[in-house]
Amino acid sequence: MSKERIQISEALYDIMPSDYQDLVKSATYGKEDRGWKDIGSSKELIEQHSLCAGCPESMAFRYILASLPNPEDTVMVGSTGCTSLVFPMVAVHNIHSLFGNQNAIASGLKRALSVRFPGRVKDVVVLAGDGATVDIGLDMTLQAWFRQEKFTTICFDNELYANTGGQESGLMQKGFVAKMAPVGKLFDKVRLPEIARESGCHYVVNCTVSKPSLVEKVIRNAVHVAREIGPTYLQLYTPCILEIGKNSMEGLQEMRDSEKPTERFAYKEYISEPAKQLLAELAAKDKERKAAAKQLAGQAQAN
């Protein structure tokens, strides 16, 4: 739990890129209570990205990377799409292989890491778009859940194929007119959160990324439950402002509008009984740790 593995040899320090030097100096690998509040005061685990200006996906990426509980032992799996433009800039090991096979890759990866590092925590987190998760990769998404593979699946739901130019996807709303849906999409948005629950996921959340504190909470919960119990699924609304005709500054409002109680991204969660128990235990430990820290700080002040 430290930055030990990324240290730079002194002789080579000055020729290393400054973003790597920054990672060594001030990234939060190994920090127990790391979270979105570290953004701005520490080196983030994402360098520049090549997404559109104001893209909510870039915000989501930053919050998620700030919130992973164990980035020094986390491997991420991506898929083809806008996310694959970002992963080369992410400072945790990550795999892109094909389009839609992310949950199959993660299944093999998690098992290999379990064989190779018995007794050690190695988290696996999948992060892919809705085309990859729900259309071309649905079979592998569901089968990984049926098998109770112990990793987290995050779907960046922008309700269309953004990277190829805004075509219809299974998570698009019914009636939306898009490329390949010239008269409007003819069937309902696929209800993947419900399907996830029925397929054996132990922690399922459907929400937007408008609130970093909420993203932090659900990421930590999802990773902890996946590590100890079984598959978890997060469906996060990251609207493609370009394809729905919004301006750079309008992404946040679009998410706020879509998370109202009657809207399709109103906060929804499902937590299995074993997961509830685990999260309660983790919350109790967290409380204990904070109380102890407070007491220690009080004592230090008194001395």
Place this chain on the structure above:
Amino acid sequence: MADIKSVIGTQNKKGQTFTDPWKLLHEAPRTPSFFTGSEVIKEAIRRASCDVMIAYPITPQSEAAALIGELFAEGYVGDYFRGESEFAVMSQCAGAAFGGARVFTTTAGPGTMRAMENFPMWAGARLPIQMIVTCRGINSPLSIQPDTLEIAYLLNTGMLVWHAETAQDFFDWILKGYMVSEEPDVHLPLALCCDGFFVTHTKDVVNLTPADMCLPPYDPYRSPVPCMDMECPPVRMMRDPFVMKSNYISYATHASWQQEIWAAIERSRKHSIHWLNGLIDTENVDADIMIVTSGTAVSQGREAIRMLEDEGVRCGLVKVKTLRPWPEEEIREATKNAKHIFVPEFNVTGWLAKEIRATIPNPHRVHAGPHVCGGMTMPPEIIVSEIKTALGMKTFSLAGRGS
């Protein structure tokens, strides 16, 4: 991580001794055993120190894939499960190999075709996965019978492709395959092919190495690309992702990456020669007539040579062991005296004959045939008949062939 050499002589949890691979394969005592090809695959994997095997049922590899499940239950394989399709299985294999595991899988025919998108990805990601291909028909109407057409599709994936003749080849080459594939200057996947049913479902005497000796484990830190396990620094691979860039640097990067894969196949040549004792085997290379082929067609060719000898016709043989790397120089040398080169094949297109024609001088010497396909057997008589017809000799009429 432990140095591989330092584990030699120590034991794994099953009490097998990690043994120097060369000694295991060339010096350890061998026990003749009467096994099916599928059982031989299991016995090779018992000795291969595999971390992960992923299975899917498809004839004719189902038995081998299930037998490795038994090895897992006995504790010889680190993890094992049934995937949901060949496409998924090959991606699961990739995930496991990205995570630093020694990975094994098996497939056949339509499974190979369904999984095809994965193979250039395996090569491009430099994953030394070993995949057994027990070839069968891929045509419609549905066929489960032996047919080697699928090998043609594997030849340009960037994988190493070997073609075993017998169950003995299989046993030795599975173990040797890992040695070649895992070399840092190779580090490529291997498609180890055989002719389904003929090799998998027939029993043969195979000389096995001792069951209490096994290969040393795979060391993922000898890979030319980083292992995705967060045990080494998460380097930033590129400033901009190359995927979307339309500029010369992007094209040059992709081009050099592809060239490097094919260079790695070339570099596997020296290791393959070392382990397989040459990329080809030959008999009677001074003969005017040569049979050049791979897989079980080699066995049928040998029988045809014996039959021709009885009639006073001298004929030589080239057994092509590796299709990638392609033994260009070796085949040119072995066929330099030949006036006629016959290429018997178990497929309709004659892909091996095309490769040979593209390799040797005076390619008109190549007679692409005989061909059988769709599950037909290849009696040596039809090879004899093909040769005699080409030489203008009188030949008997084969039943049903209307000659």
